[in-house]
Amino acid sequence: MVSSDFSFSVEEFAALEEKSLLTMLCHDRLHRVNDFGFLGLSHCPPAPYWIKDYERRDLEDDPPSEFGGYVWSSEEKRIKSVTGRQYFSQNESLEKMLSQSPTCEKFIFVAHAPVSQGNLDFLLDGRHVGSRAVRRFIERTQPVLALHGHLHESPIVSGHYTETIGRTICVNAGQDEIRICTFRWDSKYPDEMEHSLGWMP
Numbered sequence: 001m002v003s004s005d006f007s008f009s010v011e012e013f014a015a016l017e018e019k020s021l022l023t024m025l026c027h028d029r030l031h032r033v034n035d036f037g038f039l040g041l042s043h044c045p046p047a048p049y050w051i052k053d054y055e056r057r058d059l060e061d062d063p064p065s066e067f068g069g070y071v072w073s074s075e076e077k078r079i080k081s082v083t084g085r086q087y088f089s090q091n092e093s094l095e096k097m098l099s100q101s102p103t104c105e106k107f108i109f110v111a112h113a114p115v116s117q118g119n120l121d122f123l124l125d126g127r128h129v130g131s132r133a134v135r136r137f138i139e140r141t142q143p144v145l146a147l148h149g150h151l152h153e154s155p156i157v158s159g160h161y162t163e164t165i166g167r168t169i170c171v172n173a174g175q176d177e178i179r180i181c182t183f184r185w186d187s188k189y190p191d192e193m194e195h196s197l198g199w200m201p
Contacts, residue, residue, distance in 0.1 A: 007053040008072045025110050027101050036144070036187070037107035043094055044113040044150055045131050051082060054112065057093040058133050064088035094133035103141045114148035115165065120172040122157040138165050145185060146170040155181075155199065162193065162201040169193075 016022045023031055025040025032038070045058035051069025065084040073080050094113070113131040114120035115138060121130025129151065138146055146168050152175030155161040161183065163170045169190065173181045182196040193201060 007074070027097050030102050030104060030107065032104075035106055037102075037104040039101060039103065039107055039109050039143075041094070041098065041101075041109070041111040041113070041134070043097065045094065045129070045133075046084075046088070048127075048129065051084060051087055055088075056091050056097070057088050058131050059095045060093045062093065094131055095136070098133055098137040101137070101141075103143070107141075107143050109138065109141075109143040109146040109168075111146060111148055112150050114151055114154065114172050115146075115163065115170055118165075118170070119158040119160040119163040120148055120154050120170060121151055122154040123151065124153050124157060126157065135165070138168050138170065142167050144168070144187070144190070148172040160201060161195060161199055174199075 013022065013024055017024050025031055025038050027039065027041045030037040030039055043054045043056045046055045046065035046067065048067075050067055051065065051071065053071045055065075057064065065088060068081060068083045069087070070079050070081055071087065072078075111131075111134050113134050115135035116130035116132045117128050117135070118130065121128050123129055144167075148170060149172060151172065154172055155174035161172055161174055169185075171183060171185070171193075173183045173195065175181055176197060179197060184194045186192065
C-alpha cells in the first residue's frame, strides 16, 4: 500500500518490489501469504482542505470537493495545480474502486482511510472524516482484520484504537507526539491485541 501524498513515490516502491524488498498492496488484486489474502487501498476521501494525489470522491454520487490543490502529473513529470471539479471528475470514487476488489474467505484489508462515524476517524476538533465506502466494503465483505491510518490523532480523541464491525476488527494504532505507536495481533488469538503504549482497545 502506498500512502505518500504524491504519487511519484509509486515508481520508487515498484523498483523496490522488483528487488523483493517490499510488497505493494493494491485494491484490485489479492496478495496471498499462507492462509490469508491481503488487500490494500491507498486512497482517502477528500480532506477539508487542499487536494492531494490519493484523494478520491468517497461515494459515487458525492459532488467534487470545492477545494483545489496540487497533484503529481506522471505525464509531465511535475507537480501541478488542479481544481476540485477537474480532479475528482476524472478519477473513480472509492466506492467504485472497492466494488471491483477481489476478496477471499480470510483476508486482511489495509486501508489508508479509516471507516466513517466510529472510533477511528476523528480530527482533533472532533469531526468525523472517515470513509463511508470503506465502512460499507467492510460491512459487506467482513475481512478478518482491517488496518487503517491517515488520522493519527483519532485514538487520542476517541480513547480507542479499535472498532468492531460485524466479525471484523478495525485498528488505527494512532500516533503519539514522541513515541512510535504499534500494535500486536496474532491470528491464533485474535482477541489478545496489545498496543505499544498500553492503550486499551
